[in-house]
Amino acid sequence: MDVGLFEPCKLEDIPAPRPEDAWEYKPCQKKFVMRPEDEISVDSIISALLSQIEPTEVQFKECQWDVTAKEMHNEKQALLFEEKLYISQVKTGPCKLIEESKIFLESELKEVGYMKLSIEESYDGYVVFSRSQMTKGKGKSMCGHCLRGKYDEKFVLIVEKRSEFDYIDKARVEKNMEARNKENILSVIRETKINADSQKFKAEINIKDREPVFIMDGGVQLLMRHLIINNFVGKFEYYTLTLYGKVLHGVITVEKERKKVRIFYRNFANVIVVKNFKYFNEVAEETSETYFTSNGKIVLHFWPRYNYLLHAIRLPPKPKERILPKLELMWKADNLLFKHYQKKKKLTLESAQCYLHNHPEIVDFLYDYIHSVLQKKPEVVFPFTIKFFQNMKNTY
Template sequence: MRPEDEISIDSIISALLSMVEPIEEQFKECQWDITAKEIYNEKQSLLFEEKLYISQLKTGSCKLNEDSKIFLENELNEIGYMKLNIEESYDGYVVFSRSQMTKGNGKSMCGHCLRGKYDDKFLLIVEKRTEFDYIDKARIEKNMEARNKGDNLLVIRETKINADSQKYKTEINIKDRMPVLIMDGGIQLLMRQLIVNNFWGDFEYYTINVYGKVLRGVITVKKERKKVRIFYRSFTDVIVVKNLKYFNDVVEESSETYFTSNGKIVLHFWPRYNYLLHAIRSPPKPKERILPKLELMWKTDNLLFKHYQKKKKLTLENAMSYLQSHPEVVDFIYDYVHSLLQKKPEVVFPFTVKYFQNMKNTY
């Protein structure tokens, strides 16, 4: 078929199909009044994706009062990691974070998992948080779910110790509450939005911790910039964000986070504790080659080592002289390698045996 014939046939079929119209009953079944938010849609774009390393300070609690701070390898001991994803969905934002770290010289583990959903105005829709720890061979797990039900906030807390479980449920009236009530995932989202939009100053909110306490929080974005060096990399013009949570006007929790201008975390720490989160990992240590004991013994013995070098030299000289006096061996090896690369057998050893057996019969 010629190209011009194919184009002609395609035009004829398109003209015939354009004459076919749906009947009136089919139009009536279509729901033309569906809004964009009612159409099911998966997550659309990834706003922030971070993997942070958790390290323990060997020198005590962390204090960053100076203009610049340098962390060296001998100051930090890496004990875990934390992953954080903030994604934009069709009607708001989705936050996911997970962490895990070792305790007691690596004998036990602890960590958390968080999933949250917020609308396009950063109002809480639902958030679930789980924290687990091991204390005296007992696994302690704390779960909390907060769900917005219009004027009320439904909070369900559960504490598990091995097989035992206790569950608590309460509703909090949040109608016309100002400042807004957000959870930990919303705080992560909110801090980045403040950074990206060049906000500086104080931002107040309310939150609930995993123990069920309602806390008043204040996020303070400093106008001044700092410099931080972690291992081999320096960060300049770092934005400092302080987060204080109050219970009855007493500071219950406090943390400091160092962001880049595009909302990426450089450093995060809690002044009361001796571990921190950082974006840069320490350079890998070169692996030291450990020699076997017997090999180390004869190599350190000068007499044995000289004897080994002499034998090696004689073996090499003998092999080279034999190949020079028997050039047909080189041709055999060349033919064998050529056949091996041409046939490409899955198992080399049976092919080699068969190849030289055939050569024996030939010669």
């Protein structure tokens, strides 16, 4: 070893130690300063090392590698949905869901209509559309509604049109309303039709600096879904307008507790309960309860004072059973007789096919017969058939 390669350390070359830099220094060591090219080299080395690391099989199983960019929704895209609900009548009386777990069976509900609800995206907000139709009484009359609304990104009303129709004492009653918000002035046109008679009313409401927000029925559906997606718990207040022109104070309450609901054959656990109260002069005008899943889909909706509810699950159709005559059941239950029947049937079919093959003129006779039946259209086919073939016998 060449001792001349090592030089003794001088005292003036050692900088004064600092407490925060104590870990950087050793005795007889100068302060190390990294050059730019060294820093790039170190970064390149680390990148090269990281590129060689592959995820384990467990990581591959946990990661959703098949998720496309289209499926990664943001908050606005999560509000866009379309669903169909079924309207049923409760046979046991008004709806009550005060129990911890409520079960609806086939014997309790009778399906009487449907409701469609969809929320679409516009360039400056959302478009809400809903439509319903249901039978009344013994199914002789119909009633329903149609709604179209547009709201901006902050759920402020732009325009909404709503119409309802019903039949009362053989008279068609239709109520229409159009509300437009322009420069914080709400213009409302309300129309009531009874058969051919019509009455229109127009009013303007100043909603500038009004708190809480002013929304209509379509905005309420949009707002409730927004609260569910954002895990809101508590009360949210708003103002709305009925078809009769009454301004109501609404309160949406999202409960923290979860419930379990069973409709027909489907169980829904951890359902979010949303109650909607509408007040006029501090008196409750309308109350409704809606049960949502965590992604904002409606499971159940009902009004406690009425025996109608909306539900997302429909009873599967019953399979149609073939009703056979009693004698047919008796001989088909006997294996020996049934095998003999199948054997005779096969022989009869083969014999008929062989006869038709040997006598092709029968096909022309049958064609003439069917053509005559369709042309004459007799009320009783059997005597017409006898006369037809009797005439054919005389002819040939």
